[in-house]
Amino acid sequence: xxxxxxxxxxxxxxxxxxxxxxxxxxxxxxxxxxxxxxxxxxxxxxxxxxxxxxxxxxxxxxxxxxxxxxxxxxxxxxxxxxxxxxxxxxxxxxxxxxxxxxxxxxxxxxxxxxxxxxxxxxxxxxxxxxxxxxxxxxxxxxxxxxxxxxxxxxxxxxxxxxxxxxxxxxxxxxxxxxxxxxxxxxxxxxxxxxxxxxxxxxxxxxxxxxxxxxxxxxxxxxxxxxxxxxxxxxxxxxxxxxxxxxxxxxxxxxxxxxxxxxxxxxxxxxxxxxxxxxxxxxxxxxxxxxxxxxxxxxxxxxxxxxxxxxxxxxxxxxxxxxxxxxxxxxxxxxxxxxxxxxxxx
Amino acid sequence: xxxxxxxxxxxxxxxxxxxxxxxxxxxxxxxxxxxxxxxxxxxxxxxxxxxxxxxxxxxxxxxxxxxxxxxxxxxxxxxxxxxxxxxxxxxxxxxxxxxxxxxxxxxxxxxxxxxxxxxxxxxxxxxxxxxxxxxxxxxxxxxxxxxxxxxxxxxxxxxxxxxxxxxxxxxxxxxxxxxxxxxxxxxxxxxxxxxxxxxxxxxxxxxxxxxxxxxxxxxxxxxxxxxxxxxxxxxxxxxxxxxxxxxxxxxxxxxxxxxxxxxxxxxxxxxxxxxxxxxxxxxxxxxxxxxxxxxxxxxxxxxxxxxxxxxxxxxxxxxxxxxxxxxxxxxxxxxxxxxxxxxxxxxxxxxxxxxxxxxxxxxxxxxxxxxxxxxxxxxxxxxxxxxxxxxxxxxxxxxxxxxxxxxxxxxxxxxxxxxxxxxxxxxxxxxxxxxxx
Numbered sequence: 001x002x003x004x005x006x007x008x009x010x011x012x013x014x015x016x017x018x019x020x021x022x023x024x025x026x027x028x029x030x031x032x033x034x035x036x037x038x039x040x041x042x043x044x045x046x047x048x049x050x051x052x053x054x055x056x057x058x059x060x061x062x063x064x065x066x067x068x069x070x071x072x073x074x075x076x077x078x079x080x081x082x083x084x085x086x087x088x089x090x091x092x093x094x095x096x097x098x099x100x101x102x103x104x105x106x107x108x109x110x111x112x113x114x115x116x117x118x119x120x121x122x123x124x125x126x127x128x129x130x131x132x133x134x135x136x137x138x139x140x141x142x143x144x145x146x147x148x149x150x151x152x153x154x155x156x157x158x159x160x161x162x163x164x165x166x167x168x169x170x171x172x173x174x175x176x177x178x179x180x181x182x183x184x185x186x187x188x189x190x191x192x193x194x195x196x197x198x199x200x201x202x203x204x205x206x207x208x209x210x211x212x213x214x215x216x217x218x219x220x221x222x223x224x225x226x227x228x229x230x231x232x233x234x235x236x237x238x239x240x241x242x243x244x245x246x247x248x249x250x251x252x253x254x255x256x257x258x259x260x261x262x263x264x265x266x267x268x269x270x271x272x273x274x275x276x277x278x279x280x281x282x283x284x285x286x287x288x289x290x291x292x293x294x295x296x297x298x299x300x301x302x303x304x305x306x307x308x309x310x311x312x313x314x315x316x317x318x319x320x321x322x323x324x325x326x327x328x329x330x331x332x333x334x335x336x337x338x339x340x341x342x343x344x345x
Numbered sequence: 346x347x348x349x350x351x352x353x354x355x356x357x358x359x360x361x362x363x364x365x366x367x368x369x370x371x372x373x374x375x376x377x378x379x380x381x382x383x384x385x386x387x388x389x390x391x392x393x394x395x396x397x398x399x400x401x402x403x404x405x406x407x408x409x410x411x412x413x414x415x416x417x418x419x420x421x422x423x424x425x426x427x428x429x430x431x432x433x434x435x436x437x438x439x440x441x442x443x444x445x446x447x448x449x450x451x452x453x454x455x456x457x458x459x460x461x462x463x464x465x466x467x468x469x470x471x472x473x474x475x476x477x478x479x480x481x482x483x484x485x486x487x488x489x490x491x492x493x494x495x496x497x498x499x500x501x502x503x504x505x506x507x508x509x510x511x512x513x514x515x516x517x518x519x520x521x522x523x524x525x526x527x528x529x530x531x532x533x534x535x536x537x538x539x540x541x542x543x544x545x546x547x548x549x550x551x552x553x554x555x556x557x558x559x560x561x562x563x564x565x566x567x568x569x570x571x572x573x574x575x576x577x578x579x580x581x582x583x584x585x586x587x588x589x590x591x592x593x594x595x596x597x598x599x600x601x602x603x604x605x606x607x608x609x610x611x612x613x614x615x616x617x618x619x620x621x622x623x624x625x626x627x628x629x630x631x632x633x634x635x636x637x638x639x640x641x642x643x644x645x646x647x648x649x650x651x652x653x654x655x656x657x658x659x660x661x662x663x664x665x666x667x668x669x670x671x672x673x674x675x676x677x678x679x680x681x682x683x684x685x686x687x688x689x690x691x692x693x694x695x696x697x698x699x700x701x702x703x704x705x706x707x708x709x710x711x712x713x714x715x716x717x718x719x720x721x722x723x724x725x726x727x728x729x730x731x732x733x734x735x736x737x738x739x740x741x742x743x744x745x746x747x748x749x750x751x752x753x754x755x756x757x758x759x760x761x762x763x764x765x766x767x768x769x770x771x772x773x774x775x776x777x778x779x780x781x782x
Contacts, residue, residue, distance in 0.1 A: 022631040024721075024729060026631075026632055026633065026714070028714070028717075031742075034718070035552065035743065035744065037718075038552050038718040039552045041718060041720065042550075042551055042552055042718075042720050045720045045721065046436065046474060047436060048432045048433050048436050049433065051721060052719070052720035052721045054632070054633050054714070054717045054718070054719050054729045055717055055718040056633075056714055056716060056717040056718075057716070057717075057718075057739075058711075058716075072629070073629075073631060074625050074626060074629050074630070074631065074632065076632070116517075225741065225742055226742070226744070227741065227742060227743075227744065227749075246744050247744050249744075250519070250744040250745060250746065251744075251746075252517050252518070252519065253509065253510070253513045253517045253518055253519075312470070316552070316744075317744065
């Protein structure tokens with residue numbers, strides 16, 4: 001009896017394999033792009049001519065690697081990413097014979113925020129990096145020592161006299177990677193004289209080693225659930241949190257975004273680039289699937305309808321691109337230039 | 346042999362004294378044991394009460410939402426430009442502005458772009474879709490002005506619930522002062538009602554909290570569990586019967602037994618990785634479909650079913666088998682007629698518990714693409730689908746505040762589903778149970 005069932009089950013699987021051709025777009029990638037991609041997917045699905053795309057989350061690396069895994073309907077069609085593809089990642093695509101086009105869709109700000117019950121923090125990016133990076137130079141500027149700062153006021157007496165406690169995303173997150181790159185690496189180890197000199201001395205010209213976050217309890221990994229961080233901040237006025245701008249936008253009555261170098265994280269300041277802690281959001285389209293899986297070009301067009309200054313994506317907290325950039329991206333959607341190594345400089 | 350070094354046996358008096366001395370201590374330790382037990386149960390009950398109070402207090406409001414009733418002119422030409430009442434024609438129609446006009450008229454035709462924008466933000470972005478659905482359902486009303494009930498935007502809903510305060514400065518609020526004035530106007534005309542949410546059960550996944558529902562996820566769970574049951578139950582029972590009744594007791598069966606027990610302890614995400622490697626990459630099945638999800642969950646629940654089925658087969662007294670064989674039944678007749686029927690309640694209980702476990706799983710589904718935003722309600726096992734716990738997990742992470750209540754409401758539905766399944770298991774067991782005297 002068992003053999004008959006086993007055979008039946010196997011037969012079902014094998015027979016259905018060729019019969020099932022995917023007629024909906026499959027998208028995966030960055031959890032930062034996810035909320036915006038789902039809005040577009042839902043809008044596209046209201047058109048009865050196209051099936052609603054399936055959007056998976058999972059992180060930028062899942063999107064960039066997944067889209068390069070190969071050609072065929074068992075692989076995803078579009079990969080979302082909140083950090084640009086690297087030469088190494090593109091190499092993996094080339095190895096699998098996958099040609100891609102890169103489309104930028106907008107920007108997202110990374111904010112440091114705390115409860116409205118506490119005073120607003122105005123901090124320089126360099127000091128923020130100094131507060132959160134794992135190792136800093138010692139007083140003589142000779143050696144790297146584990147970060148000794150316990151309170152914000154130890155960095156600068158103007159900062160509040162409370163313990164440094166920052167809730168933020170874990171290592172799998174693109175938000176974390178961008179924060180470490182923009183704040184720890186570029187603003188602190190790349191700018192601060194002592195740290196820069198010492199980085200050079202340890203053969204780390206760009207300060208990449210500064211990307212490591214503190215593990216002594218000052219930086220607390222709170223999982224990929226940004227809502228959880230927001231709730232924690234509301235309960236504990238001395239704590240800070242790091243997350244995407246849309247969560248600040250949705251909770252602007254209970255939390256406030258700290259000013260970095262005198263610039264508050266507002267919609268306008270992020271859009272103009274005045275607020276420095278921001279990154280671009282991308283998706284990568286696989287050429288071989290356009291025309292095979294129906295709806296891919298419609299999906300791209302759907303973005304162009306909503307990514308403007310008054311669009312629904314802006315309402316959801318995505319920062320729109322400039323008009324010129326939008327035009328450039330629309331051209332890309334038509335011409336579909338293949339992403340090459342030289343473009344990633 | 347107490348105090349064997351003292352001379353002679355103890356007198357009854359001495360024994361009584363000794364026993365009396367230890368009695369107090371024994372009584373105390375017994376009471377302590379009992380109190381510890383009571384304490385543990387009380388603590389567990391407290392957690393349960395805490396959990397349920399939390400979920401119910403948030404979830405029950407999540408089952409309701411605010412609606413606004415507007416007099417909408419169902420203009421034939423603008424709603425249905427092709428004039429054939431087809432879905433495509435209605436989609437290309439201009440239901441959006443019909444709804445917008447109805448709202449503006451109710452609010453006394455405010456002038457200016459900013460005011461109009463403030464007014465439009467009251468309505469859910471799903472309103473146009475609602476209107477076309479309404480027109481499809483009531484084609485006889487086309488051309489008339491009829492009251493239509495539309496959901497309000499999630500921010501307005503949060504405001505009506507008091508989560509967004511009027512006293513917060515306008516710049517920190519997601520609603521402008523003008524929008525609040527308009528809401529007050531509608532409220533005074535008692536056009537806003539607080540009702541049971543029809544979107545929650547009939548709506549599918551959406552990024553607009555006010556029109557998001559669990560229908561897609563519920564159907565996905567049902568399809569996935571269906572596939573899971575069809576594969577896991579026959580396979581599990583057949584394996585159990587073979588191992589208990591037919592297989593020779595040798596080294597080989599022992600190894601199989603150990604491995605089945607080990608399989609029960611494998612973390613569920615491993616099954617997902619295997620499903621990805623075998624069914625999606627090797628067999629080329631599409632991602633995100635209940636067929637693959639069901640197979641993966643079936644592999645996960647198999648050990649549970651096999652172990653409980655074997656236990657219930659073993660509980661059938663050997664005398665029953667001996668009696669059947671003695672009157673000339675074949676081995677197969679014995680098994681089919683005399684072993685499986687009395688063992689069935691135990692098997693079914695195990696299966697339902699396994700299914701309940703599968704219902705709550707998200708980890709194995711992650712790998713095969715079922716943890717995804719999927720809007721279309723699945724109509725079969727090869728259409729993309731997600732599952733209830735996945736929907737809950739995703740809603741919990743969305744930034745919009747109304748999703749907090751929706752999440753709790755979905756948790757209540759999931760719990761209700763689980764309780765129903767477990768109750769089914771209990772009823773089946775009570776009904777089919779046979780006592781051996």
